[in-house]
Amino acid sequence: MTSVTETATPASRQILAKRTPTWMRALPFLVAIASPVILDKISWNPFGGWKLLVGFLVLVGIGWFAWSNAEHDPDDPRLSLKLWHRADQRALAAVTCFVLMAIPFILSTDWEPPMDFPWNSWFRIVNYIILFALGAGAFNLLVGYTGQLSMAHAAFLMIGTMVGAQVGLIWEQSFWLCLPVAALAGAVLGVFFGIPALRLRGLYLMLATIGVHFIILLVWKEYIVHQFGFSGMRFTTPNLPSWLHWIPGINPEDGEFLINSQFRWFWVNLGITTVGLLFIVNVVRSREGRAFAAVRDRDISATLLGINVPRSKLVSFALSSALVSVSGCMLSYYNRARSEDSFHLELVLDYGIIIVVGGFMGIQGAIFGSIFFFALPMYFEWMREELPIISDIDFFSRYAGEIDLAIRGILVVVVLVWRPDGLAGLWQAMKKRALLRMQAPRRGVVQ
Amino acid sequence: MDILASTFFDWGVNLQLLVSGLALGAIYAVVALGFVLVEKSTAVLNLAVGEFLMLGSYFGVAFFMERKTNIFIGTLVITLVMALFGLAIHYGIMRPMVGQGFFAIVLATIGIATVIRAVVQMWFGPLEKGNLTALPTGTIEVAGTSIRWVDIIILLVVLGSVGAFLVFYARTRTGLHMRAVASNIEAAAGVGIDPDRAYAITWAMAIGIAGLGGVMLGHFTPSVNPALAAIGLRAFPAAAIGGFTSVGGSIIGGLIVGVIEQLAGGHFGTKWREPVAFGILILVLIFKPTGLFGQKDLERV
Numbered sequence: 001m002t003s004v005t006e007t008a009t010p011a012s013r014q015i016l017a018k019r020t021p022t023w024m025r026a027l028p029f030l031v032a033i034a035s036p037v038i039l040d041k042i043s044w045n046p047f048g049g050w051k052l053l054v055g056f057l058v059l060v061g062i063g064w065f066a067w068s069n070a071e072h073d074p075d076d077p078r079l080s081l082k083l084w085h086r087a088d089q090r091a092l093a094a095v096t097c098f099v100l101m102a103i104p105f106i107l108s109t110d111w112e113p114p115m116d117f118p119w120n121s122w123f124r125i126v127n128y129i130i131l132f133a134l135g136a137g138a139f140n141l142l143v144g145y146t147g148q149l150s151m152a153h154a155a156f157l158m159i160g161t162m163v164g165a166q167v168g169l170i171w172e173q174s175f176w177l178c179l180p181v182a183a184l185a186g187a188v189l190g191v192f193f194g195i196p197a198l199r200l201r202g203l204y205l206m207l208a209t210i211g212v213h214f215i216i217l218l219v220w221k222e223y224i225v226h227q228f229g230f231s232g233m234r235f236t237t238p239n240l241p242s243w244l245h246w247i248p249g250i251n252p253e254d255g256e257f258l259i260n261s262q263f264r265w266f267w268v269n270l271g272i273t274t275v276g277l278l279f280i281v282n283v284v285r286s287r288e289g290r291a292f293a294a295v296r297d298r299d300i301s302a303t304l305l306g307i308n309v310p311r312s313k314l315v316s317f318a319l320s321s322a323l324v325s326v327s328g329c330m331l332s333y334y335n336r337a338r339s340e341d342s343f344h345l346e347l348v349l350d351y352g353i354i355i356v357v358g359g360f361m362g363i364q365g366a367i368f369g370s371i372f373f374f375a376l377p378m379y380f381e382w383m384r385e386e387l388p389i390i391s392d393i394d395f396f397s398r399y400a401g402e403i404d405l406a407i408r409g410i411l412v413v414v415v416l417v418w419r420p421d422g423l424a425g426l427w428q429a430m431k432k433r434a435l436l437r438m439q440a441p442r443r444g445v446v447q
Numbered sequence: 448m449d450i451l452a453s454t455f456f457d458w459g460v461n462l463q464l465l466v467s468g469l470a471l472g473a474i475y476a477v478v479a480l481g482f483v484l485v486e487k488s489t490a491v492l493n494l495a496v497g498e499f500l501m502l503g504s505y506f507g508v509a510f511f512m513e514r515k516t517n518i519f520i521g522t523l524v525i526t527l528v529m530a531l532f533g534l535a536i537h538y539g540i541m542r543p544m545v546g547q548g549f550f551a552i553v554l555a556t557i558g559i560a561t562v563i564r565a566v567v568q569m570w571f572g573p574l575e576k577g578n579l580t581a582l583p584t585g586t587i588e589v590a591g592t593s594i595r596w597v598d599i600i601i602l603l604v605v606l607g608s609v610g611a612f613l614v615f616y617a618r619t620r621t622g623l624h625m626r627a628v629a630s631n632i633e634a635a636a637g638v639g640i641d642p643d644r645a646y647a648i649t650w651a652m653a654i655g656i657a658g659l660g661g662v663m664l665g666h667f668t669p670s671v672n673p674a675l676a677a678i679g680l681r682a683f684p685a686a687a688i689g690g691f692t693s694v695g696g697s698i699i700g701g702l703i704v705g706v707i708e709q710l711a712g713g714h715f716g717t718k719w720r721e722p723v724a725f726g727i728l729i730l731v732l733i734f735k736p737t738g739l740f741g742q743k744d745l746e747r748v
Contacts, residue, residue, distance in 0.1 A: 143550065
């Protein structure tokens with residue numbers, strides 16, 4: 001009896017042979033990025049605005065990327081490690097990109113929605129969602145992927161802010177220099193404060209990191225009082241460096257381009273958050289990331305597998321705290337002002353709510369959780385003020401903040417009891433059901 | 448940090464700080480007991496203990512300040528009501544969440560804490576109340592310094608009730624069941640103990656003791672306000688220094704941390720209280736990860 005598997009070429013080999021070269025796959029992106037520059041140089045712009053043109057070209061490029069050259073072989077185990085390997089995933093990524101790029105243009109129109117829906121404040125909320133998604137993703141790398149229950153999150157936000165203030169305000173360097181310095185400081189201090197994780201785990205590690213939080217809080221208070229007095233920090237508006245002024249759509253005034261509007265902040269935040277989250281996704285897919293998962297599941301078994309557990313823990317602490325410091329620096333510059341009481345321990349719990357309600361595993365969880373955390377109170381506030389029956393009830397307007405708190409607490413408990421894998425799990429289940437329904441045969445059709 | 452040399456060796460001041468530290472430590476011990484009891488038997492870290500203490504203080508406001516209830520009856524009623532809350536939390540939230548990760552359950556307790564804080568502020572209004580005065584308010588002169596009666600009474604009440612609880616835990620059949628379930632839930636279920644019932648009793652007792660501690664806390668602090676809930680986090684070092692798996696250790700840990708905090712706060716300024724307490728916590732955890740009295744678990748791969 002001949003075996004089929006011996007004669008057939010492994011499906012994975014065939015895919016490797018047919019794979020499109022990287023430069024060819026990058027082509028649509030390069031075209032999309034380069035074309036507005038070229039068109040700008042020859043001063044021909046038929047679309048009446050560079051924004052439309054860039055959006056259109058990027059959409060075409062990403063759509064082409066989404067639908068072409070998807071590697072169809074569901075049996076290849078390596079595919080599960082790839083990003084966006086199925087056609088539906090690519091389509092969804094393309095749609096997400098398009099929506100993200102459309103959001104600022106939609107939000108900066110003068111359109112007034114019915115019933116006074118708070119249009120302009122949504123821009124701020126969107127920016128906060130993006131910035132918190134970066135911090136929550138980095139927190140999740142440490143807590144969700146590596147299983148190191150750290151409460152020193154706000155401590156690293158403070159470290160990022162202190163680095164940003166020292167470099168940007170006292171040494172008067174550029175905002176763009178603050179970010180790598182904050183990342184470096186965060187990584188070094190993350191390794192230092194990760195040392196307790198080598199001996200402790202679970203609850204005890206959580207307690208030790210709460211201790212780290214209070215120690216850094218003391219340093220923070222001393223720093224802010226000595227350097228800035230009791231009025232607190234006032235951050236300057238970042239300035240785009242002059243060697244980037246060639247980008248179309250950037251019109252410098254008096255030789256500088258200040259990041260001073262929500263619209264401009266959106267692009268800065270989106271760029272840095274995208275890079276950070278993609279970095280986390282890629283770390284998780286690497287050998288290092290699989291070692292993190294092994295440490296989380298059973299660190300003693302991980303040792304037996306040949307994983308250097310202390311190294312994995314420290315690397316996870318370093319990466320996570322570097323990104324958290326960057327997000328802290330960005331948040332402070334975006335926020336403009338920081339005072340002694342800006343970073344409570346409750347902030348860590350807020351981030352915890354974000355990652356657990358969003359979904360413990362995965363970057364999607366961080367994004368869904370941030371949306372839940374920021375958009376929902378906004379929505380409730382609007383309902384309370386504008387909906388006909390609810391706005392008449394005096395009780396709701398008098399205890400606005402408390403009702404928001406209560407609703408958030410109840411929703412947290414409900415989500416955790418009803419769906420343990422969070423909103424990301426809900427989303428995955430919905431997607432799976434939709435895909436199954438699309439593939440399922442119609443009822444009544446005889447096969 | 449400016450050390451006030453004149454007060455540093457002033458024994459009168461030190462005695463005053465010591466007694467108020469012991470009273471604070473007694474309250475920490477109650478909170479730590481709430482942590483340890485629930486964590487030991489149900490493997491849930493209840494971060495809402497501080498909020499339950501605050502709720503107990505506010506119930507104290509409702510009973511003793513607004514209705515002038517008798518202190519004994521009022522305290523009993525508050526403890527029983529809080530025990531009912533504990534039952535509701537067990538049956539409503541914790542039992543459906545069995546089997547989920549540690550952090551998810553911790554965050555569920557944070558959700559409970561958020562709801563309590565919001566409801567308390569809605570019910571009692573945002574303004575802070577004065578402290579409770581149902582216990583005797585005078586001072587007593589000991590060795591040239593005045594010591595508040597309240598501090599002494601709090602210390603005695605807490606030690607008495609915690610001692611009664613420890614006797615219950617060690618001597619009665621229900622206490623035996625609770626200890627058995629805490630030690631090994633499957634073996635306990637195998638010999639016919641109902642873990643569900645033991646869990647429910649544990650939650651009821653932990654929250655009930657927190658209610659009692661809340662009444663005491665309302666007498667200890669200068670004012671009853673929602674920020675009292677922060678005591679839940681400040682009692683962490685107490686629970687961990689004593690060892691998270693030792694009920695008796697948590698009480699000794701509470702007293703140690705209370706005294707250290709009051710001494711550090713009195714001599715160096717109040718901003719040093721948390722850093723000193725948590726710094727000691729980190730040192731204890733690094734050199735003895737299971738705390739002073741905790742038992743070391745064998746690790747099975």
